[in-house]
Amino acid sequence: MDVELFEKDKPVTVSNFIAYVQSGRYQSNFIHRCDPTFVIQGGGFNVGPNGIDYVPTFAPIKNEYGSGNIYSNRYATIAMAKQSGNTNSATSQWLFNLYDNLFLDTHDDNNYFTVFVRVVRGTNVLNAFQSFTYWQGTTDGSESNLIRNWSDRFGSAFGVWPFLTSRFTYNDLVYVDISLLNVQIQNVNNARQISWNSINGKTNRIEFTTTMPPVWSLLVATNGNGNTITIRDTNTVADRRFYRVTVDY
Numbered sequence: 639m640d641v642e643l644f645e646k647d648k649p650v651t652v653s654n655f656i657a658y659v660q661s662g663r664y665q666s667n668f669i670h671r672c673d674p675t676f677v678i679q680g681g682g683f684n685v686g687p688n689g690i691d692y693v694p695t696f697a698p699i700k701n702e703y704g705s706g707n708i709y710s711n712r713y714a715t716i717a718m719a720k721q722s723g724n725t726n727s728a729t730s731q732w733l734f735n736l737y738d739n740l741f742l743d744t745h746d747d748n749n750y751f752t753v754f755v756r757v758v759r760g761t762n763v764l765n766a767f768q769s770f771t772y773w774q775g776t777t778d779g780s781e782s783n784l785i786r787n788w789s790d791r792f793g794s795a796f797g798v799w800p801f802l803t804s805r806f807t808y809n810d811l812v813y814v815d816i817s818l819l820n821v822q823i824q825n826v827n828n829a830r831q832i833s834w835n836s837i838n839g840k841t842n843r844i845e846f847t848t849t850m851p852p853v854w855s856l857l858v859a860t861n862g863n864g865n866t867i868t869i870r871d872t873n874t875v876a877d878r879r880f881y882r883v884t885v886d887y
Contacts, residue, residue, distance in 0.1 A: 639759065639760030639761070639764060640757070640758050640759035641758060642758050643656075643754065644706075644709065644754050647705060647754075648705055648752060650702055650705075651702050651728070651752055654699045655732070655754065657696060658730055663693050663695075664814065665684060666684045666686065666813065667681060667683070667813065667816075668680065668812055668813045669800055669814060670795060670796055670799055671795070671796075671799070672772045672812075673798050674736065674767060674770055676736060677733040677735055677736055677739065679731060680732065681693060681732045682795065685808055685813075689788070690788045693730045695729040696730075697729075698727050698728060699729070701720070701725045701750055703743075703752045710740055711735050711740060711751055713736065714734075714764055716732050716735070716755035716756070716757075718731070719732055723748055724747065725750050735753075736768055772798045773796070773800075773806065785799075785806050817835070818835060819834045819835055819885075820835045829870045830877070832868070832881055832883075833866055836860075836864060836867045837862040838863055840885050840887060841860070841861060842862040842883060843856060844856075844859075844869060845881070845883075845884060846871070846881050846882075847880050848875070848879055848880070852880065857881070
C-alpha cells in the first residue's frame, strides 16, 4: 500500500513515526492484531534472534488529534494506538481503520485517536483483512509452540493474531515492510529535478498531473536499486506540474 503522511497537520506524530522507521525499530515488524470488523494493528512487536520481542520505544508523544486539520478515523486511515484513559501515551503502535470507526474520535481520554496517515493506493490489500482468519486462542493442540510460548508471555496482545496459514510458524506471520520514498522536487537549470529513495527490485514510476483533482500521467518508469534516483522533467510547462512516486509491488 502507498500512504500519505499528514506532516503539516500532525508534525509530532509523523516525526515520531519516521524516527521509528529510520532507526530500524520496525525491522521484522508484524501485524499482531486483526479484527476484521474493526482494525489491524502493528508497530508493537518484532521477530529477532531470540524470537518475538517488544519494539524498543521512544518516549510517549503529545496527542495531536486537534492539531491542524482534524481527520476522522475513517476507512483506509492510520491512527496511533494509545493506552485507554491516557491521551498522551502513543509510542510505536499504530492501527489501520478497516471501516469508518468514528467512535474513536469521541472527545474523551479513552479516544482522541490521532489519524496521521491515509492510504492513497492499494486498498485491495487492506480489504483482504476484512475477511482474514486469525488465531482465537484455541488450545486443541493444533497451534504451534510459537503460539503457546509467545501468547503466554504477551497475553491478550495476541488475542486476534493473524496468520497466513494454519501452520502457525514465523513464516506465516503478516510482516510489515515500511519504506520512505522521501520525494524531493527542485528547480535546476530551467527544469524540474525529482529525487526519491527508490525501492530495490521494483518498478518505480514518476507520475504528474496539471489538474486538481488529479489525473495522473506517466513521466518515467524505472527499476529501483535501493538508492536515491534523480530524473529531470524538461517540459516547458513543468512548473505547473504536481508529481508523485508510485511503486509496483
